[in-house]
Amino acid sequence: MTFDRELLRGSLELMVLGELQSGARYGYQILTSLSSRSCGRVNIKAGTLYPILHKLEQESCVRTWWDEQGGRDRKWYALTEAGEARLRRNATExxxxxxxxxxLLAPLLDSLSIARPVVADSGQPPARLPQVDAQALRPPNSRDF
Amino acid sequence: MTFDRELLRGSLELMVLGELQSGARYGYQILTSLSSRSCGRVNIKAGTLYPILHKLEQESCVRTWWDEQGGRDRKWYALTEAGEARLRRNATExxxxxxxxxxLLAPLLDSLSIARPVVADSGQPPARLPQVDAQALRPPNSRDF
DNA sequence: CAACTATATATAGCACGGCAATATATTCGG
DNA sequence: CCGAATATATTGCCGTGCTATATATAGTTG
Structure with a gap:
């Protein structure tokens, strides 16, 4: 809790794709499901979600259909293969x-007293390399921020 | 590597504050130091860094002075107490x-084969709660995204 | 039964952050 | 001597997410 909305920028599409991974969902259901699963921390607004879904649909990452039960119609979304690939890529990123x-923050954990360092490194690379000039060490195909 | 620039949004100020935690730095030094320490992954551009520094200065999170050695003058930045507090808060966030x-992504690690899940949960809260309605469970002072 | 809230989707416009481009000036290496 | 690296700064653009708004139905409460 208590964190800036700006942090979530760039990971919202990933969040949405992640919700669809466990099966088809309709839009409003994604809102409540995300809020619930995040213990009320991730509360995407409708005005944010629907443009994301439309973009994913346009890019064939999801297939959609209407559940016209008379009245409050629901639009369902399910991952395509392209969507699963996108999800994998985004998650890896x-x-x-x-x-x-x-x-980068690791040194802070010692000197400052950070309240809850809940995320810990698993010991895998990228390793905590010293101040070497890393530009030359990088694999050629890696993309920068 | 290979990740979207949008991901870094909202954490750049934190990165800059983090560089200053180990001592005073001048602007250009922050660029090279961040690039080096991140193994060439975080390459902030000058047009991004200086506005951030100016904003931090304006908010009294850093104090500054010029090193006028004739010619290529350097502007040095050092954390104030307010800056350290800001750093602690941003890092916690x-x-x-x-x-x-x-x-939220945890279920994916099993079903999809994510290449490098380098970040692992330390076992601390927030716990992997089931689909309960979390809205009611949250402490009153927590802020949303 | 009326009013309000929750469910359900959609879009236009705004705000903000980071980047590209550009400007200026000095120092170092080939 | 000329280009690259060092060093700081600003203007304008673009993408993302939110606010506000619109529409419509179902349930709930007074």
Whole structure:
């Protein structure tokens, strides 16, 4: 709790794709499901969700259909294969990002008293390398921020 | 590597504050130091850094002075107490954010084969709660995304 | 039964953050 | 001597997420 909305920028599409991974959902259900599963921390607004879903649909990452039960119609969304690939890629990206930030913040955990360092490094690379010039050490295909 | 720039949004101020925690730095030094310490992954551009520094200065989170050695003058930045407090708060926020996202992504690690789940949960709360209505369970002072 | 809240989807416009581009000036290496 | 690296700064653009608004139905409460 108590964190800036700006942090979530760039990971919202990943959150939405993640909700769909366990099966088809309709829009409003994604809102409540995300809020519930995050213990009320991630409360995406409708005006944020629907544009994301429409973009995913346009890019064929989800297939959709209407459940017209008379009255409050629901639009259902399910991952396509392209959507699953996108989810995998986005998730991998996020873990790379989180590991990098965590590595940079690691020295702080000792000197400052951070209340809840709930995320810990698993011991895998990227390793906590010293101040070497890393530009030259990087694999050629890696993309920057 | 290979991750979207949008992910870094909202955590850049934290990165900059983090660089200053180990001592005073001048602007250009922050660029190279961040790039180096992140193994070339976080390459903030000058057009991004200086506005952040100016904002921090304006908010009295850093104190500054010029090193006028004739010619290429350097502007040095050092954390104030307010800056340290800001750093602590931002870092705590980030760990909350990362723990939350990680909790939401946890089911994926089993079903999809994510290449490098380098960030692992430390076992601390927030716990992997089931689909309860969490809205009611939250402490009153917590802020949402 | 009326009013309000929750369910359900959609879109236009705004705010803000980070980047590209540009400007200026000095120092170092080839 | 000229280009690259060092060093700081600003303007304008673009993408993302939110606010506000619109529409419609179902349930709940006074």
């Amino acid at each position: 996020w873990f790379d990002y989180a590991a990098t930030v965590q590595m | 980030w760990f909350d954010y990362a723990a939350t996202v990680q909790m």
